[in-house]
Amino acid sequence: MPEFARPMHDTWLLAGARTPWVDYCGALAAVSPTDLGIHAARAAIERSGLPASAIGASVVASMAHADFDAYVLPRHVGLYAGLDIAAPAIGVQRICGSGFEVLRQAADQIALGYADAVLAVGTESMSRNPICAYTHRSGFKLGAPVEFKDFLWEALDDPAARVSMIQTAENLARQYGIRREAVDAYAARSFDRALHAQSQGWLAAEIAPVTAQRFGREGYHDRALRLPRKVEALAQDTHPKPSPAAVLAGLRTVYEGGVQTAGNSAALVDGAAAMVVGNGEVMRQSGRAPLARLAGASAAGVPPEIMGIGPVPAIRQLLTAYGLTMADIALVEINEAQGAQVLACAQALALDENRLNVNGGSIALGHPLAATGLRLTLTAALELQRRNERYAVVSACVGGGQGMALLIENPDYCKA
Numbered sequence: 367m368p369e370f371a372r373p374m375h376d377t378w379l380l381a382g383a384r385t386p387w388v389d390y391c392g393a394l395a396a397v398s399p400t401d402l403g404i405h406a407a408r409a410a411i412e413r414s415g416l417p418a419s420a421i422g423a424s425v426v427a428s429m430a431h432a433d434f435d436a437y438v439l440p441r442h443v444g445l446y447a448g449l450d451i452a453a454p455a456i457g458v459q460r461i462c463g464s465g466f467e468v469l470r471q472a473a474d475q476i477a478l479g480y481a482d483a484v485l486a487v488g489t490e491s492m493s494r495n496p497i498c499a500y501t502h503r504s505g506f507k508l509g510a511p512v513e514f515k516d517f518l519w520e521a522l523d524d525p526a527a528r529v530s531m532i533q534t535a536e537n538l539a540r541q542y543g544i545r546r547e548a549v550d551a552y553a554a555r556s557f558d559r560a561l562h563a564q565s566q567g568w569l570a571a572e573i574a575p576v577t578a579q580r581f582g583r584e585g586y587h588d589r590a591l592r593l594p595r596k597v598e599a600l601a602q603d604t605h606p607k608p609s610p611a612a613v614l615a616g617l618r619t620v621y622e623g624g625v626q627t628a629g630n631s632a633a634l635v636d637g638a639a640a641m642v643v644g645n646g647e648v649m650r651q652s653g654r655a656p657l658a659r660l661a662g663a664s665a666a667g668v669p670p671e672i673m674g675i676g677p678v679p680a681i682r683q684l685l686t687a688y689g690l691t692m693a694d695i696a697l698v699e700i701n702e703a704q705g706a707q708v709l710a711c712a713q714a715l716a717l718d719e720n721r722l723n724v725n726g727g728s729i730a731l732g733h734p735l736a737a738t739g740l741r742l743t744l745t746a747a748l749e750l751q752r753r754n755e756r757y758a759v760v761s762a763c764v765g766g767g768q769g770m771a772l773l774i775e776n777p778d779y780c781k782a
């Protein structure tokens with residue numbers, strides 16, 4: 367079987383932007399993911415220097431059906447971001463890899479000549495995952511059980527292996543001999559690094575602050591993004607807080623005898639991120655320096671019960687396809703779904719922690735599923751430039767048993 371990994375040529379991440387990541391059931395809980403996506407998309411287009419009319423298509427991901435307009439979310443993000451009415455939209459999902467998948471598919475559309483520039487968006491309201499039932503459409507029989515369930519809670523279970531996502535990390539902890547102390551120490555470092563990045567303004571460089579606003583489109587009804595009374599603007603991620611290992615050590619494990627807690631697992635947050643992807647011609651026409659060159663993409667399957675190890679084969683086959691080794695990679699992002707899961711990947715890849723998740727990760731910042739891959743890519747692209755380094759690999763594990771990875775290159779190293 368050929369490996370699902372390809373190098374890419376002359377494909378550029380022109381610009382990107384995201385909302386702040388805001389804690390579950392917080393100030394964004396009443397906001398539709400469509401509006402979060404439109405906000406991020408408009409900011410990314412503005413930063414790209416391209417007119418929205420130059421973008422030929424949109425690729426949009428959102429996992430939760432978090433509003434009644436969920437079917438048209440991909441189309442409406444493109445429409446209200448200002449793309450031409452003739453520019454088509456598609457919704458994609460690779461669960462926690464969706465934020466990479468939108469970039470991969472945007473690049474494919476460009477490589478195949480469908481468009482010169484494509485809008486890639488991931489948006490997620492974890493707060494608005496529905497409480498739902500599948501069996502009540504034809505009514506309730508007297509005395510029959512009422513079956514409303516919390517979609518978010520249920521969706522974090524994999525019925526094939528009968529494990530929750532947290533249990534997949536517990537499986538890796540056992541397999542790789544990872545102890546609670548190591549997981550808490552890793553999580554404490556994630557919080558430290560995120561707080562440092564926040565204090566330096568590095569996270570602010572990614573963020574387009576969210577204010578209450580209306581999104582218009584001539585000939586169509588306005589949309590409104592409303593914030594709670596007394597909240598004027600949201601400019602900063604809300605989850606990072608001082609979290610020393612000694613404090614994290616006091617938290618209860620999700621499963622008895624396990625290593626994962628609420629403090630060393632990805633936090634639940636709401637947010638959206640977007641990027642404009644273009645070919646070399648569009649990049650040069652934009653008149654602005656691009657964020658990064660998108661150099662390659664890969665995806666791989668792993669057993670569902672250890673889904674968190676997915677980044678390992680994804681990264682290995684990406685490097686093989688590109689003819690690079692780990693020694694060539696200055697920065698690695700592995701999404702922090704769970705602390706033990708990242709540590710297992712780091713162990714398998716013999717990764718140096720000084721180049722892994724250098725500005726913190728989803729344990730500290732949170733993980734709005736479909737948006738995370740775009741944030742990781744944006745973080746790594748900006749950090750490559752700050753450090754004047756060449757390559758970064760960004761990756762995530764994917765529930766159900768997959769991993770996905772992208773290779774990006776600092777544009778300063780790509781001059782012809």
Ligand SMILES: CC(C)(COP(=O)(O)OP(=O)(O)OC[C@H]1O[C@@H](n2cnc3c(N)ncnc32)[C@H](O)[C@@H]1OP(=O)(O)O)[C@@H](O)C(=O)NCCC(=O)NCCS
Pocket residue numbers: 462522531532608609613614617620627628629631632633634703704733764765
């Ligand atoms: C781990 C998880 C189950 C915890 O959910 P939860 O119990 O609702 O978590 P909470 O935010 O209520 O936190 C539980 C407690 O830990 C505390 N806590 C959490 N993070 C903390 C930190 N950094 N420092 C100190 N205390 C912390 C909370 O204050 C809370 O304390 P309380 O019980 O006294 O109120 C949930 O976050 C989760 O499932 N995360 C993983 C998501 C996931 O799998 N994503 C997909 C990946 S594949």
